[in-house]
Each structure stands twice: as C-alpha cells, then as structure tokens.
Amino acid sequence: MDLLQAPHSGPRKKRPRKAGALMVSGAHEVRFGDLVLFILEKKMGSTRRAFLMDLARSKGFRVEDELSDAVTHLVAENNSGNDVLEWLQVQNIQASSRLELLDVSWLIECMGAGKPVEMTRKHQLVVRRGSPASPNPDAQKTPSRSVQRISEYACQRRTTLNNCNYAFTVTRLCFSTWSRGRNAFEILAENCEFKENEDSYVTYIRAASVLKSLPFTIISMKDTEGIPCLGDRVKCIIEEIIEDGESSEVNAVLNDERYKSFKLFTSVFGVGLKTSEKWFRMGFRSLNKIKSDKSLKFTRMQKAGFLYYEDLVSCVTRAEAEAVSTLVKEAVWAFLPGAFISMTGGFRRGKEIGHDVDFLITSPEITEDEEQQVLHKVINLWENKGLLLYSDLVESTFEKLKLPSRKVDALDHFQKCFLILKLHHQREDNEKSSQQEEKTWKAIRVDLVMCPYERRAFALLGWTGSRQFERDLRRYATHERKMMLDNHALYDKTKRIFLKAESEEEIFAHLGLDYIEPWERNA
Numbered sequence: 001m002d003l004l005q006a007p008h009s010g011p012r013k014k015r016p017r018k019a020g021a022l023m024v025s026g027a028h029e030v031r032f033g034d035l036v037l038f039i040l041e042k043k044m045g046s047t048r049r050a051f052l053m054d055l056a057r058s059k060g061f062r063v064e065d066e067l068s069d070a071v072t073h074l075v076a077e078n079n080s081g082n083d084v085l086e087w088l089q090v091q092n093i094q095a096s097s098r099l100e101l102l103d104v105s106w107l108i109e110c111m112g113a114g115k116p117v118e119m120t121r122k123h124q125l126v127v128r129r130g131s132p133a134s135p136n137p138d139a140q141k142t143p144s145r146s147v148q149r150i151s152e153y154a155c156q157r158r159t160t161l162n163n164c165n166y167a168f169t170v171t172r173l174c175f176s177t178w179s180r181g182r183n184a185f186e187i188l189a190e191n192c193e194f195k196e197n198e199d200s201y202v203t204y205i206r207a208a209s210v211l212k213s214l215p216f217t218i219i220s221m222k223d224t225e226g227i228p229c230l231g232d233r234v235k236c237i238i239e240e241i242i243e244d245g246e247s248s249e250v251n252a253v254l255n256d257e258r259y260k261s262f263k264l265f266t267s268v269f270g271v272g273l274k275t276s277e278k279w280f281r282m283g284f285r286s287l288n289k290i291k292s293d294k295s296l297k298f299t300r301m302q303k304a305g306f307l308y309y310e311d312l313v314s315c316v317t318r319a320e321a322e323a324v325s326t327l328v329k330e331a332v333w334a335f336l337p338g339a340f341i342s343m344t345g346g347f348r349r350g351k352e353i354g355h356d357v358d359f360l361i362t363s364p365e366i367t368e369d370e371e372q373q374v375l376h377k378v379i380n381l382w383e384n385k386g387l388l389l390y391s392d393l394v395e396s397t398f399e400k401l402k403l404p405s406r407k408v409d410a411l412d413h414f415q416k417c418f419l420i421l422k423l424h425h426q427r428e429d430n431e432k433s434s435q436q437e438e439k440t441w442k443a444i445r446v447d448l449v450m451c452p453y454e455r456r457a458f459a460l461l462g463w464t465g466s467r468q469f470e471r472d473l474r475r476y477a478t479h480e481r482k483m484m485l486d487n488h489a490l491y492d493k494t495k496r497i498f499l500k501a502e503s504e505e506e507i508f509a510h511l512g513l514d515y516i517e518p519w520e521r522n523a
Ligand code: DCT
Pocket: 344, 345, 346, 347, 351, 353, 354, 355, 356, 357, 358, 409, 410, 411, 462, 463, 464, 465, 466, 467, 470
C-alpha cells in the first residue's frame, strides 16, 4: 500500500475535528500531512503514549489526540488486531475498512528514519479468523498469529545490532575493552559464569538477549509488561537503572576482586575458568606477576596468549577480517579450487568488530582423505610464508549416523584449527611504520572449520551464532518440536528420521520457524 495515500473518509462515528489540526500537530510543523496517526493508550500507558506522540510530532507527523475521522493509521503496543477491534467496539467507534492497524514497531522505525517507512506484514496487527469484522480485509488473509507477542526463544525474535536498550548498558569503562558497551545483564551473567552458577547465568543472559531484541527503549516499568524472560530479580534491576541510571549490583560486580581477576585472566588466549580460579587462589591479581612467576607452567596456547596479548585483546576490525578472508581464500583455493569458504561468527551477523575471525570451508566432490588434508596443507603453507604464529589442529570425530547432541553448548566434531595469524598492515601504513621501526603486523585469532558438503547448512547455522541464538534454536527444537539439532544434523524424534537440508532456510522450515537472517541473530 502507498504510504502517502489520501486520508480516508469511511463510515465511522463522527468526532469533532480540531481547528488547525491540518497544518500543525502540537507545536510542530506537519511534514507528512497525508498520514494522520492515533496512538492507542491501552496497554501502552499514558507516559509512553505522550512521549511517542511528542516524538512523532517533532519529526513532522500529524498525531491526533482523539480517534477522529481523519485518522489513517492507528498505532498500538502489546495489542493484537483483535484487541484493537474490541477496544473500538467498546468505544462505539466504527472503523473505516481502510484504517491501518499497526504495531508500535512501525512507528519506532519511522522515528529512526525521520519519515514514514513502508508498512510490512510484521508491522500490521493481525486479526484472527472468526473474529469481529476486520477493518483491514487483507489482514484476514494472514494466518492466525499475534505479531507483537515476544517469544521466549531468541530464534523467534529478530535481534539486529540496533540495540534500543543501551540504557541498560554500563558505560563506565572497566579495565578491559571487553566490558565496554556490554549490557548490564551481560555483566551479571558473566559474573555467574565465572562462579559457575548456571541457573543465574541463564536468567541474566536471557534477560540481556530479550532486551536487545526490543524495537523500543524501556523508559518505564510499564514497558516491561508482557515481555518474557524478565523475572522479579531482573525487573528490580531494570527499575533501579531507570530510576538511578545505574545498578548497584552491576557496580558491585565491576568492583569485585574475583570478577575483575577472572575478567583479566580469561582475556588471555588459552586461559579458562579452571586456570583463573587457580591463579586467583594463589593470590595473583595482575598478568605481569603471573608472566614473571618462574614456578608457573603455561600451556603452548597460553604462551602464545601472553606473547601476542596486546594484539589479541584489541578488537579485530571488519577491514582486518576482510584481509584475513583474502589470505584464507588464497591458501585454501591453492589446494582446493572448488571450495566454498564462508566467513561465519559475528562478522556474518554484520558486526564491525570481533575477537576473532571464523570461517567454514566445504567442497563438493572430494574424498574424505582429500578433505582431511586441506587444513594441514594450508597450515604448512602459512608456516613456510612466516605467517603462522600459533596453530592447533583438531581432527574430525564426526560420525554420519550419530544423533545430534542433547547439550545446548556442545562443541561440534568437525575438523578445525584454532590459529593466530600474522596479518601485515596495508602498504602505506607499512612504509610509515618501518621508518619509525615499528611492528608492521598484527596478530589475529582465526578459526577454520572443515565440514562434509552435505552438512554445510547445519555447520553454517551453528557457526554463525550468536551463542544465545544457537542455544535457543536447540532448546526450541527439543521442547517445541521434539527434534534434536546441533552443528551436524537435525533429527525428528517422532518420525525417527534425520531431516536433510541444503540451506539454512530449509532448517528453519523443518523447525516450523520463520527464517531469521544472519544479521537478525544478534541475540
Ligand atoms: N559457537 C557456539 N557455541 C560455542 C562456541 C561458538 O554455538 N560454544 C558458535 C556461535 C558463534 C560462532 O560459533 C563463533 O563463535 P565466537 O567466535 O566465539 O563468537 P562470535 O559471535 O563470532 O563473537 P566474536 O565477535 O567475539 O568473535
């Protein structure tokens, strides 16, 4: 439908029209006169409604205080199409058959764009079949589904990188760059992870994930109504952040000796929870003390972690990831010209920075032996070129007939290698640096995964992440579909068959899920 349509005149109950409403909306000039909005207070609350009305008016939208004949677009929040129809009936208002019933997500997108954006299915409120007469006949063609209900599963939410809830981000800089920009609940979750408190970890990580998915900013506790994964404990923290701008619990964690030490220790490549616990108990609080302690023994991985520490804790940029991608393609194609190489992980989800660069490699028409040799050859090539700073190749333990793992966090069985590569800077930078005798390269963490061609869709889905998205996909498969999903396969327990897939879209379809694009999986 054309957005800039003429206002409708339908068989609607007559309401008084405000003088001057055509030219100004509130104190602002109307820039999009063909659209007349009305924002429903029901379930939204008066404060948020007033805020959105002011915001829309300030952007040049005409917003009516009352539902008059002139209104073309009714915007509601946490209401289904049926809820809105019911409200209209109670108010004794006969809506025009062309009145658009829209979810607030449409208005939020308009606010972001500074102009009306196209209305798509995801914005239109669905009226279920067999319900009172629909004001929008098209809406009846849509299957029964309440568009604005937020799922408890991240795989049923579209989570882009536009996080509207940075209010719940602690902006105070911790000692490490990794705390910057982290959601308050991610910090609490991480602290629970360090304490191996699984239940609390899940509570906080799910809260963080659902907050990231919201198309609006939480500005009052009313906004949290109807949102799943926000229990009492979480709501208390949200309330504190709304009122005080920060959470005492989060601040306590950020100042906690154990959290700070674990954060620091685990920032070293090769150091996990066990080693951190050991060093913390031994009284270490700084990396310098640990490095210089002669009694400590380090693994090969940790030695590399310390050696390239500064490079590895500074984020990998997209430009660096692209440069690594060129290196990977050159090397792999030298031995396997028909290989498909996909950059996975955070960069595939559209992130501009990451802690590493992940790749999935696969090829049709090669034997298992040839497949097994490729990563070895690639590593040798880089070794000979002096580009290999660290490598750990893990051979495949993949078995074709094995059922998918029941664990939501299980590692896969494909052949893979964890690397640190030497990435030389661009030439101009090089010239500048060599004059000053500075280092002309950066150490970059790279993961390469090799998978059998027929498993590529499962591997790509699994390695694209985010972790929370993957966990919820598997949880959804188990609890809602009686299926088992991992990075290798999808198994239908009811039919006792493996479900094949050539693409990620097919896996979503097998699971009965709407397809979620990679950049919408930033849960
Ligand atoms: N993955 C997973 N389970 C794990 C580890 C990884 O499902 N235990 C998936 C999810 C993301 C992908 O593999 C790549 O992992 P990371 O590189 O750790 O995550 P990322 O999303 O790429 O984040 P970053 O930008 O920090 O690299």
